[in-house]
Structure formats: structure tokens, C-alpha cells
Amino acid sequence: MKHPVGSGFVGEIEGLGLVDLVQFACLAGDDRKLSVLSEDNRGVLYFSDNEIIHAEFGELTGEEAFYRIMSWPSGTFSMLFASTNVRTIDSSWNFLLLEAARRIDEQYKSKMPSEEESLLPKVLVVDDSRFFTKAFIKLFEEQINAQVVGTATNGREALKFLEMQVPDLVTLDMTMPVMSGDVALKHIMIRSPAPVVLVSNFNDQHYSRMMDFMRYGCVDLVAKPTSPESWDLIGKRLQYLLLNVKEFCVDNVSRAKKLKPVDPATKEQPEKKAEKLLLILGGLGGMLELQKIIPALQYEHDMSVLVLQNMYPGIEQYLTAYLDNFTKYTATTSLQTNKLLGGQCLVGNCHGRREVIISDDGIPVLTGPESDDGMQLIDTDSLLCSAAEIFGTALTVLFLSGVKQNMKEGMEAVVTHGGKIILQDPDSCLLPRSLEELRALGMEECSLKPEEIAPYISNGISSGTA
Template sequence: MNSALSKSEGFQGTLSNIQLIDLLQMTCLSRISMNIKVEGEGKEGLIQIFNGNIVHAESGQVKGEEAFFEIMSWKGGNFQTFSMTDVPTPTIEKNWEFLLIEATKMQDETSKSGRAYQTDDSLLKILIVDDSKLICKKMQEMIESDPQLKVIGTAQNGKEALKKISKLDPDLITLDINMPVMSGGTALKHIMIQSPCPVLIISSIEEKDMSKVMDFIRLGAVDFIPKPKPDDNVESQREKLISKIKLAAKANVHKFKRCKLSPQNKKEQAVDHPSLSSGDRSIIIVAGMGGFAECIKIIPNLNAYSCSIILALWHNDLFLGSFAEFLNGYTEINIVPVRKGGKQRLLKNCCYLCSLEREIILTKDNNTIELIPGEEDKGWESSLNTFVHSVCEIFTQASQLVWIFLSGEEKIPEKSLNTILSRKCHLVVQDPKTSLYPILPESCLKGRSGGVVVPSERIPEALTKLVSG
């Protein structure tokens, strides 16, 4: 074993996977340095934690991440802790949260205890987490008005929620952000490590603070919906809540991979971006449910490409401003939200966010291209068909357009896909096996060949090859 081990007072315990994960999580959260000797399945292993980071693991001749995941796959055994006398040589670069989330997924897949992809016909078990008992009661009444949904418990803070999750095994958790004892953010980290489950954020947070919601989505939450308000239409609130819950419950959260983002310090002086013309290249990204999480991985890793990027999301446009502000903190590209009632001239080296909950069209006047969102909600199929048609009418050369389709619960309309394929545009599709919601990418590929199929984290690389090729 590693010479850094010092045989001092420690504790010895029986190892079950979740107990070892709890120990690792507690040690990392406390930013402690510790050696953990693990014995299981006739083997010995070592995990070293330095200042709250898992920096080294070894099992026999195997070291690094491979050794860590091998140790975490052992079915049983025992472990013992030792103090650390020397600074260990790092063999693991990934952060501890990523490692524990991946280890939990691996254990779930091995034991075949992972959650099945839910259908609307299933009776969904819901756990409500909110510090207001009145809100819990109101939400329970709304949720249980649908015969397919069952509230199996409520909790007033994150700590209480974690105890109930292990006992009740919910299919979905509604989670408030600001709570006493343990906040929603801390609870979410524990949930995604210990008991991965679809989490729907329900909070009364103001729009100006929506960047907090984006952090929750980056940590693994599936979606967000505002808390019901007394002056809102009760029936409308109920329908939106039930619809969001049913969609969120379908998320394949075991496919979620948390990404690490590096803040960007943009230049303070204004940059004069040239206008986009119909002879230039444009990148169009379409995302449905789960799209926020995928875009958080992709957009910060894109280059400017000397073109324009349009990100069309199937989500309420009230959140576009906050999402743009969030992304602007992690990318050199200028992110611009485009909401109803306005229009935006397209410039190179900019990314435009718009909502497909209303029709969006591109228009051209004297070689100036503008993005114009409509006033009415036309529905997914109508909005996407109109958008695709208007884009392809302006960019007529196949090499000018790159279409990217990400996670989504909705199918791509045949009319839209036929238009894209008939124009022989470049097509990049997120691998359905890595999608929170695989229906949209699957519908792009069903019965067809062609296009680039890659996991979301490899889309920037694939895009660079297409654009520079």
C-alpha cells in the first residue's frame, strides 16, 4: 500500500456501497485529508482524499480513476481510515462530485436497480420539499387532482427530505430553493450523488435571481416552474404543474453528467460585430425538455466560428434573459436573448436565444437578417415548421447551415426534418443514449442515415470539424 499511510486511530466499519459513498461525501464536504483502506471481494484498495478532493486511488496494479471505480464496484467488505502524513501524488483530476455521481450510476446499472423510463400511464410517486406547510398542502391538492399522480410525503427542509427519500423512494421530487436547516442546493447535491431522481425546482424566486436556477440545473435538476401565486388562475396553475411533473418524471437522470465551467472575464469595451449576411454560415441549435442542461455543457465550449448561432428552446421566454446572463459568464461569445415584441438584427460571433413557444421567423431586408419572435403560442410543431422554413429560405446553400438537435420530449415534425434533409444541410444530433429526454434526437434518426451522432460534450468538437472543413 501507499507509504503515505500512517497506522493511527481510525474506525473500521462494514462496507456497503452507499456507506462508503457517505463517508467519501462527508470527508470531501468537510475538506478533510484522509486515507481510506478498503477490502472487498478478496482485494485491497486505497482511496486518498486531500483537502476535500479525491486525488488518488489504487487497487493492485491499477491506479487513478479506473482503480476508484473498481473499488466502488465491490459488493461488500470493510474499510478503515488512516491519517495522512505526506501529500499524495495525484492520479485523479475529476472533481469528487463527478466521481461519486458516476460511481452511483455504475452501482445502479450493475444491480439493475436504476429507474425505468416512466410513461404517462404509470402512477408517479411525488415528494414535495418546501418550508411552507401551506404551499405543500396547496401543491398536494393540485397534484393529486390527477389520478396518475400520488404525493407520498412532504418535507420542510433539505435534511428532512434526504431522510424521506431513502425511505419513500419517490419517482420525482419537487424542491424549493431557499429553506432553513439545509438549502435546496445542498440537498440537490446529496440527491444526485446518493439517490439520483428527477428533481423539479418549484420556487418563488424573482426573475432577476434566475441565475440560481441555472446553477440548480447544472447540478442535475430537470426543470423549473414558479410557485403558484394567489392571484393566478388556479386551473391554469394546476395544468402547468401537472404537465411539468409528468414530463420531468420521464428524465433519464442516470445519463446526467455534471459539467465544470470556467468563468470568463469579457472585455469591457464594446465590440463592433459585423452583420450576418445571407452568404454567411449560421448554426441553429434546437432543444426541447432537458435542453437547458445540455446547452450549459455546449455553449461555453463553442468558438465564435465567424458566424451567427441561434439557440431555439422549447421553454417560456421569461427565462431567456437570465439564461443569457448565466451563459455570458462562461463564454467569450456574446449571448443575446430575443423575446416577444422585439426583433434582433443578426451579427457574427453572437448567439441568440429564443423560445419556440411562439413562432419565430427570420427575415431579410437589403441583406440584413433579422430574428423576429411572434406574439402567439402556436405549439411545438407549428413553431418549428415555420422557423425551419424561414431559415432555409434565407440560407439557400447547404454548406451554410448546421442544424443541431439536442435532448427533448417532443418529436421533430416530418415537415421540418424533410426540409432540412432535402436542402442537404449539415445535421448534428445528440446521441439519444446520452440524452435526458431521447425522443427528439431519436426522431431525427429514425429510419434515416446520415448526420453526425455524438454525446453532447463532443458536439463542440464535431461542430469545429464541420465548420473548418
């Protein structure tokens, strides 16, 4: 019996799938019209005598239109009593539903990443520039062999993405609309901790803000490319990060406190040769820890602090300028001087072959060029052996997160000459495995959390045991 148009109830039902609606319409046996709306797509199905007789979707009609409509995951519908004289479908409704299910399953499988793709590092690119976003996608997928799983034009979009998926690495622009990079980074480290690398223009105007990103928990900092050569350089650096990213322990990382500036007028000008040396070697994750250690060190007029940190080429001058604001030591780069003077903090990149020798005027100096590509890591054995021979019991060596070189010979030289070795506690490291391997050698005096290191060293200096 056919129901008159307009009779029955009108209402809303949530949670029904299209299959349920189609089955209901077919089993009812009436002439009905099912209109479906999903986002901007609209489709229509017609039923008569327990069968589907016609489907419309855009310019498509018949079975292909039916399969397209059935592939929609959600939407709204209305089902009315209506008839049509057009018939474009002759297959049974059971066959149509089975075929629709098969096609949906194939479509889902085609979108699933292959086994090879699923093993690739996953990256989220956050930048408001379409040009840089496209260029980074090309760089990651063609040169680095990584998978860009998402993009965002501001911090808010990045946070929404990270609520659903945490990638292996996030590249973050500094200045963006809606939510800037530093605000986004603070939220990321609290809500969805992930390895974040800052992509920034290096300049003297905002170097302090750049370094604040490291203080908030960035794992690395790279320059925004401006030439084919710089694209090649950033590609090598990002590839280096992704080779290590699976070992990152982001939950180990704690933000550095806001630092208190030192009055430049209170600083002494370094002039005399250093009688003691604090040698600090840092890898990935070490730059953050330097901001906790250097400003907290007790000033000693006869001690030189030598920092060799694995970082992107060009950062050393900005890291040096930043640290100089917060320490009584006069911070300078190894590009400006190679002398190891008392009351001076000399900062350089952890690349190339470096040694400590005594110059003709009797002053200890750091020799050896840095590598041009910023990738060849330092020959640590040579550095440690030469420093141990010159400074002996007045040498303290501190290893920070991510130091990866084989340095057993150099460490033995330090201990043999009466120097001491301190390790950052692996449980506080972004990249702990290398520190765990060094600790297994059993040559360190102690392993300390970053906040404990400066007081411990300063205590040893004051008591004359350094």
C-alpha cells in the same frame, strides 16, 4: 400453582410480537399484567386462568381496547404478576387473537393504494413554507391528478424520504433551513437520482444560482406562483412534466462543469448580418446541455447561434444572462431583437410559430410571436424550411434532449439545401425517445454526447465545412 409476586427472572427480549406475549400469558395460567408502550400510547392487559379478562387503553376498556393495543407494530413491554377484580372481556383468547388479526389485515388493505391510485404519478414536495406545501398538494391532487406521497421542509428531510422511496418527481425549493436546495440536489443526484424540478422566485439577484441548479441536474425550472394566473401556468407546466416523466432517464444526465467567466471587455459588438447559422432546438433536459455546449463553442464573427429551448415562460432572460457570462458570443433574447447577426447568440422559447426571413435591409431575422401560455410547441417544419432556404450549406441544426415535434419535412429541407443535422446521442439524453425517433429517419450527420458537440461544430467551422 400460583407464583409469588417478585419470583423468577427479570430481563429483556427483542423481536417478540404482541401475539407471542399474549399467547405466553394465556398458556401460563397465572394472574399477570402486561403493560405495553408504543410511542406515546400506553395499554394494559390482564390475564387470569388462561384467559384475557381485562384491557385498558386511554378511556377505552374491554375488547375494543384490546384490538387497539394489538394493532401496534412495535414498542416496549413489561409483564408482571398482578391481579384485578375488573372483568371486561368474556371471549376466549383464541377468538380475540383471530379477530385482532382480521382487523389488522383490513386496516392494512384500506391503507393500500387502489389500482387507480397506484398508477398516478408520485410526487415529493420539498418546501419550508406550509402555505406553498399545502397549495402544491392541492394543485397536484386536484388539478394535475398526481399523488403527493411525501413532504419535506428541508433538504435533509428530503434525503431521508428518498432513502425509502423514489417518487416520479420532486419539487425543490431553493432556500430552506438546515440544508438548502442546492446542497440537497447534489446529494440527490449522487445517492438517489430522481427527476427534480426547481421552484424558485425569478429575479436578477440570484439568476446565476438558479441556473446552477440546472447545471447540477434539475430537469426543469418553474417560477414560484404569485397569482391565480401563475398557479394555472405552473399547473400546466408540471402536468407536462408528469406526462413525460415515465420516459425520463435520469441516470443519463451528467452535471455540467463549473464554467469559466469571459471578460466582457473582450467581446465584439454584433453588427453585421450572419453568414452562417447554428440553430439549436432543445426540449426537456436541453437546458442543462446548453451549459456544456454554448460556452465551449469557438467564436466566429460571421456566425449567429439561434437557441430555441422549451422552457417555462420568463426563464429565457435569465438563461441568456447566464450564458452571456461564459461565451464570447453576445447573448441576447429574442424578446430584445429578432436580427440574426454574426457573433450573436439569440435565445428564445420553443413556442409559437417562428420562421427565418430576410428583412428589407437584407438581414436575416426571426419572425413570429411566442405563444402566451408557453405550451404550444414551435412549428419546427416551418422554421427549418425557412432557415434552410436562406442559409443553405451554411446551416447547422442541432437537436437536443426532449425535442418532440414532428419535423421530417423540415429535416429533409435542411439536407436538400446542403445543411447538416447533428443529434445529441440518445444515450446521454434525459428524454431519449424523441432523439431515437429522429435518428431512425437517418438524416443526421452524426450523434454526439454533449461534451463532443462544440468541438465537432467548431472543427467544421474552421475547416469550412459548416
